[in-house]
Amino acid sequence: MKYQAKLSGKKQEWTDASPEMAKDWNFEKRPGGWVIATNEKTQERVRFYYARAKQQFWAKIKGQDFYGERLPVTRAGGGNDSASDFTAQFPGKVRKIMVVDGQSVSENTPLLMIEAMKMEFAIKASNAGTVKKVLVTEGQQLTPGQKLLDFDDTAARSEKAADAKK
Amino acid sequence: MAQSPMKLMVANRSEIACRIFQAAFEMGLKTVAIYAPGDEGARHVTMADEIAEIPSYLDAKAIVEVAKKLKVTMIHPGYGFLSERSHFAKMVEEAGIQFLGPRAETMDAMGGKIAAKEIAEKIGVPTVPWAKLDFAKSSMADIEKAAKSVGFPILIKAHAGGGGKGMRRVDRIEDLKEQAESAGREAVNAFGDGTLFFERLIENPRHIEVQVFGDGAGHGIHLFERECSLQRRHQKVWEEAPAPHLSDVTRKGLYESALKLVEYTKYRSAGTIEYLVDSKGEFFFIEMNTRLQVEHPVTEAVTGVDLVHEQMKLSLAALGKGSYELPKLDRPHGHAIEVRVYAEDPSQGFIPCTGTVNHLIWPSGPGIRLDRGVEVGQVMGTSFDSMCAKVITSAPSREMAVKRMQFALQETVISGIGTNIEYLAEIARHPKVIDGKVSTHFLDQEFGDFAPMPDAFEFELMSAYDSVGGGAVGNAASNTSNSATPSQVTTNLWSAVAGVLK
Numbered sequence: 001m002k003y004q005a006k007l008s009g010k011k012q013e014w015t016d017a018s019p020e021m022a023k024d025w026n027f028e029k030r031p032g033g034w035v036i037a038t039n040e041k042t043q044e045r046v047r048f049y050y051a052r053a054k055q056q057f058w059a060k061i062k063g064q065d066f067y068g069e070r071l072p073v074t075r076a077g078g079g080n081d082s083a084s085d086f087t088a089q090f091p092g093k094v095r096k097i098m099v100v101d102g103q104s105v106s107e108n109t110p111l112l113m114i115e116a117m118k119m120e121f122a123i124k125a126s127n128a129g130t131v132k133k134v135l136v137t138e139g140q141q142l143t144p145g146q147k148l149l150d151f152d153d154t155a156a157r158s159e160k161a162a163d164a165k166k
Numbered sequence: 167m168a169q170s171p172m173k174l175m176v177a178n179r180s181e182i183a184c185r186i187f188q189a190a191f192e193m194g195l196k197t198v199a200i201y202a203p204g205d206e207g208a209r210h211v212t213m214a215d216e217i218a219e220i221p222s223y224l225d226a227k228a229i230v231e232v233a234k235k236l237k238v239t240m241i242h243p244g245y246g247f248l249s250e251r252s253h254f255a256k257m258v259e260e261a262g263i264q265f266l267g268p269r270a271e272t273m274d275a276m277g278g279k280i281a282a283k284e285i286a287e288k289i290g291v292p293t294v295p296w297a298k299l300d301f302a303k304s305s306m307a308d309i310e311k312a313a314k315s316v317g318f319p320i321l322i323k324a325h326a327g328g329g330g331k332g333m334r335r336v337d338r339i340e341d342l343k344e345q346a347e348s349a350g351r352e353a354v355n356a357f358g359d360g361t362l363f364f365e366r367l368i369e370n371p372r373h374i375e376v377q378v379f380g381d382g383a384g385h386g387i388h389l390f391e392r393e394c395s396l397q398r399r400h401q402k403v404w405e406e407a408p409a410p411h412l413s414d415v416t417r418k419g420l421y422e423s424a425l426k427l428v429e430y431t432k433y434r435s436a437g438t439i440e441y442l443v444d445s446k447g448e449f450f451f452i453e454m455n456t457r458l459q460v461e462h463p464v465t466e467a468v469t470g471v472d473l474v475h476e477q478m479k480l481s482l483a484a485l486g487k488g489s490y491e492l493p494k495l496d497r498p499h500g501h502a503i504e505v506r507v508y509a510e511d512p513s514q515g516f517i518p519c520t521g522t523v524n525h526l527i528w529p530s531g532p533g534i535r536l537d538r539g540v541e542v543g544q545v546m547g548t549s550f551d552s553m554c555a556k557v558i559t560s561a562p563s564r565e566m567a568v569k570r571m572q573f574a575l576q577e578t579v580i581s582g583i584g585t586n587i588e589y590l591a592e593i594a595r596h597p598k599v600i601d602g603k604v605s606t607h608f609l610d611q612e613f614g615d616f617a618p619m620p621d622a623f624e625f626e627l628m629s630a631y632d633s634v635g636g637g638a639v640g641n642a643a644s645n646t647s648n649s650a651t652p653s654q655v656t657t658n659l660w661s662a663v664a665g666v667l668k
Contacts, residue, residue: 063575
């Protein structure tokens, strides 16, 4: 099973894990918002903060502050839920579309240029793959969460996963 | 007319407007807040007796018109926006309203870097030494004389230069001949102009500034110095008072030259004289900020002087309400540090983070001051500055002020938008910062590739919490038990993340 998270601007792909920990820890949400986690076996006590709204989360634990995104789950063995998640993160505008439907691209190929906050950003292919469908047009205003294109990189991801196993 | 209330407008927004409204309340002044379209939800709008919409915080004419209509007696410009625009100060005073800042003429004289440098040189305040000479017409003796007057290390630059052409660093007089000749040849070849500039190269400079306050009649005081070397592209991130590791000689020199400038310009109200200080403690005037600064709270913490009260008292005296006397200070007491909390992502080129603030937990306790502009439910967009708050800690020693900052930052939670809190917290934990040994290059050198990542345990714990349904915004469920079911776990990213890191 594969998952993705985005923290500090970096996408991280993770393989499955066990939820063992949830068995050992008790969580108490305190007035004010802090959570106190207590380990029943060791009596260890940890204070943290964790809030999630849809995919986005904000957390604070052991004095460290984090925020990021949980990206859609990738099904085991690949599938249509692409790990390469091309959704608009900010309100912005499509400046330029550099690919056409059905085009095969290599990793890091710029696909779209987006203008947001007076800056231009290139949306690049995170893996080699095929542009199945461009879902936006040049000049279009984007709202956060809006999908930009359908992209199939199943092959590249299975290859990477196979490499990782070795 | 005799007892019409004194009414203060803050021609600014967010945390600084809130801070000034507090002072206005304490001084018994009525208050007016202004807001630009899109900023109706800002915190400062809730704090004033009267409010008015203006087209933009930069629209001097509209702001003065509203002030006249509402019979405002004083305007505080805050920082940024119109605070250092002399035409605004002039319009305000011409409307018969007190401007809580220097006179327009002072801003004109001290606002421009070149003009201010000329004034500084005229009255014997050191500036970064430089000399200009025409290579083709200069003898080696002329070149040596120019170099000696500037002092080593020297940066030789081509007058017509650019792209590093003709630029040379010279550390010793022995190397001067060769380097100057080569720079001169290169300048002639590249630009057809052999005019060279010699400028003192200030290595690992520290940015140290002196807070001043003048009564507008030629009398002034300094309120000691602040160290502001922790900057990112000239944006200050961490400021403290007093500056650590500074010799008494340098300190005395900084104070004396700052006072010279205040007295020469008959400076009125609060201002700041900025210097670069080199590793030997030699200092050079760079510019004057003719306004109250973002980092003024650290000075307030070590002097006990409320700078905004002083500005108000000075203006009240000018309006015939009492007399004004400059505060008398002996020495700074203790140590104070300020950090600026921004809604921006330091791991992604400091891109502004937008969204709606959904939860705030603020630090409190001994020696912690919080100046803030945000509230829960407030939308952080990209139209306005992304500063959320300033966290200020003060303690009897620098060591404790740093510890207190570490504590304050670990107590601070801003949820719903991304912030630079972890960046600030890591700065507060850095050994060089703890030692107080930093230069203006520090943040770019040490924090250029900042990308915080939770460790395995942290991921695992948060993931376990999420898997039992905790953390959902708007979910009031408390005392959540550990009743994870298999179906919940499979949709839970965090379990997955924790697994890999193990």
